[in-house]
Amino acid sequence: xxxxxxxxxxxxxxxxxxxxxxxxxxxxxxxxxxxxxxxxxxxxxxxxxxxxxxxxxxxxxxxxxxxxxxxxxxxxxxxxxxxxxxxxxxxxxxxxxxxxxxxxxxxxxxxxxxxxxxxxxxxxxxxxxxxxxxxxxxxxxxxxxxxxxxxxxxxxxxxxxxxxxxxxxxxxxxxxxxxxxxxxxxxxxxxxxxxxxxxxxxxxxxxxxxxxxxxxxxxxxxxxxxxxxxxxxxxxxxxxxxxxxxxxxxxxxxxxxxxxxxxxxxxxxxxxxxxx
Amino acid sequence: xxxxxxxxxxxxxxxxxxxxxxxxxxxxxxxxxxxxxxxxxxxxxxxxxxxxxxxxxxxxxxxxxxxxxxxxxxxxxxxxxxxxxxxxxxxxxxxxxxxxxxxxxxxxxxxxxxxxxxxxxxxxxxxxxxxxxxxxxxxxxxxxxxxxxxxxxxxxxxxxxxxxxxxxxxxxxxxxxxxxxxxxxxxxxxxxxxxxxxxxxxxxxxxxxxxxxxxxxxxxxxxxxxxxxxxxxxxxxxxxxxxxxxxxxxxxxxxxxxxxxxxxxxxxxxxxxxxx
Numbered sequence: 146x147x148x149x150x151x152x153x154x155x156x157x158x159x160x161x162x163x164x165x166x167x168x169x170x171x172x173x174x175x176x177x178x179x180x181x182x183x184x185x186x187x188x189x190x191x192x193x194x195x196x197x198x199x200x201x202x203x204x205x206x207x208x209x210x211x212x213x214x215x216x217x218x219x220x221x222x223x224x225x226x227x228x229x230x231x232x233x234x235x236x237x238x239x240x241x242x243x244x245x246x247x248x249x250x251x252x253x254x255x256x257x258x259x260x261x262x263x264x265x266x267x268x269x270x271x272x273x274x275x276x277x278x279x280x281x282x283x284x285x286x287x288x289x290x291x292x293x294x295x296x297x298x299x300x301x302x303x304x305x306x307x308x309x310x311x312x313x314x315x316x317x318x319x320x321x322x323x324x325x326x327x328x329x330x331x332x333x334x335x336x337x338x339x340x341x342x343x344x345x346x347x348x349x350x351x352x353x354x355x356x357x358x359x360x361x362x363x364x365x366x367x368x369x370x371x372x373x374x375x376x377x378x379x380x381x382x383x384x385x386x387x388x389x390x391x392x393x394x395x396x397x398x399x400x401x402x403x404x405x406x407x408x409x410x411x412x413x414x415x416x417x418x419x420x421x
Numbered sequence: 422x423x424x425x426x427x428x429x430x431x432x433x434x435x436x437x438x439x440x441x442x443x444x445x446x447x448x449x450x451x452x453x454x455x456x457x458x459x460x461x462x463x464x465x466x467x468x469x470x471x472x473x474x475x476x477x478x479x480x481x482x483x484x485x486x487x488x489x490x491x492x493x494x495x496x497x498x499x500x501x502x503x504x505x506x507x508x509x510x511x512x513x514x515x516x517x518x519x520x521x522x523x524x525x526x527x528x529x530x531x532x533x534x535x536x537x538x539x540x541x542x543x544x545x546x547x548x549x550x551x552x553x554x555x556x557x558x559x560x561x562x563x564x565x566x567x568x569x570x571x572x573x574x575x576x577x578x579x580x581x582x583x584x585x586x587x588x589x590x591x592x593x594x595x596x597x598x599x600x601x602x603x604x605x606x607x608x609x610x611x612x613x614x615x616x617x618x619x620x621x622x623x624x625x626x627x628x629x630x631x632x633x634x635x636x637x638x639x640x641x642x643x644x645x646x647x648x649x650x651x652x653x654x655x656x657x658x659x660x661x662x663x664x665x666x667x668x669x670x671x672x673x674x675x676x677x678x679x680x681x682x683x684x685x686x687x688x689x690x691x692x693x694x695x696x697x
Contacts, residue, residue: 153672155682209485209681365429396429405485406431
């Protein structure tokens with residue numbers, strides 16, 4: 146493990162680490178924000194999953210989340226979005242391969258060797274983070290777009306593991322929209338039944354734990370109608386009596402300007418769950 | 422004039438415009454944040470001058486300033502840092518030519534044709550901004566590093582024009598440090614007397630208006646000892662009885678993580694001056 150960046154930020158430290166991932170078979174970079182409270186004892190952790198094309202930098206440089214994490218005493222962990230390296234399979238398109246891991250365990254060649262982002266996020270990354278005495282084992286999860294899909298699906302698949310979950314502009318039904326169909330075909334093959342294990346709309350139907358879903362969605366998001374389709378999740382939640390707070394935000398788009406505007410509310414939400 | 426970006430942000434709008442600069446002889450891009458209050462009547466304007474290598478994007482994506490501008494009802498204007506375009510003189514180094522205009526009017530070839538950032542920032546940009554009915558003619562100015570130099574020098578050279586001035590990690594004595602010596606030699610020639618008109622430490626000696634200088638400086642800034650040297654400004658201010666608040670910040674570096682941590686205090690400072 147190597148610390149490759151350290152910046153004082155809102156009284157704490159915004160770090161970037163490189164660590165070896167056995168699960169992914171490559172080195173991974175991770176942004177970790179330690180709030181000032183981490184000097185005094187273990188702090189709970191909010192995991193943030195970024196969207197297509199992102200790496201660990203986007204959230205830590207653009208969301209302005211450190212201010213709120215410092216207020217509430219949360220550690221923020223922002224991993225990269227796929228395995229990386231010269232020997233990792235890739236595709237020319239922005240929505241497949243590097244930068245587009247979709248938080249699944251790939252089962253098909255050439256992807257299955259490295260693309261195991263689900264196991265990395267659920268198991269290996271928290272093990273590594275929570276071995277630091279500054280981190281407690283209380284954790285929540287959030288994310289944006291592809292990372293919103295990841296956060297929701299991972300929380301629903303792992304009852305009891307996360308105190309709270311939220312998402313910005315998530316891909317809620319990857320099995321029904323072009324981004325998800327393309328990625329899942331490549332990573333998981335043609336059996337659409339196998340896709341459902343990573344689809345939030347499907348998972349909510351049989352969720353054992355009724356963890357409330359907090360979602361913000363911009364109404365002027367270019368991807369809303371074709372790729373995101375939050376109404377499918379609202380309908381599934383209503384049918385399953387699964388609690389959801391879906392906030393449609395007039396005027397807002399898919400960018401980090403949107404995330405920055407409401408990340409404070411999400412962090413307050415997670416802080417209540419993590420410290421309650 | 423063309424609007425090339427518009428994003429909802431903290432209840433207002435983060436825009437980016439391209440407009441024709443007659444002074445610079447090229448098109449320029451400018452970030453403009455309109456707070457929600459701009460819908461109801463003219464708002465005062467804070468001009469932000471960025472540092473070496475930056476364009477209009479750095480401040481608007483990384484500083485998290487919109488939150489505070491929305492709280493206080495300020496418009497934020499973040500221009501590019503030099504003229505741009507294929508016919509604009511440039512240099513391979515990051516600290517000369519494009520991205521390094523140093524907010525002076527160049528007098529030497531090949532720079533004098535386009536590099537007139539001083540006139541652009543003082544005259545042409547505010548004329549363009551303040552022709553918008555959403556903007557009042559109350560203005561303040563701030564900036565980072567090379568832009569901190571620009572903000573301080575411009576405010577001191579134009580008594581009465583700015584209600585307040587502040588800077589992060591400014592180059593306070595460009596005539597005495599390598600960055601400034603290199604740029605001023607190129608843009609202004611060998612006559613070091615001519616350089617002094619753009620040097621904050623020199624300007625403060627005879628400032629007609631005792632506009633207080635608010636400065637934040639990270640103690641772990643890699644450029645502190647060689648390029649920034651805030652102690653020279655503190656001494657000059659003490660000698661001239663010019664009010665200065667120089668806040669040395671332990672642990673902080675030269676990055677936008679530093680700016681983000683304290684921009685809220687700067688915007689509150691400017692808001693008091695602009696709305697008082």
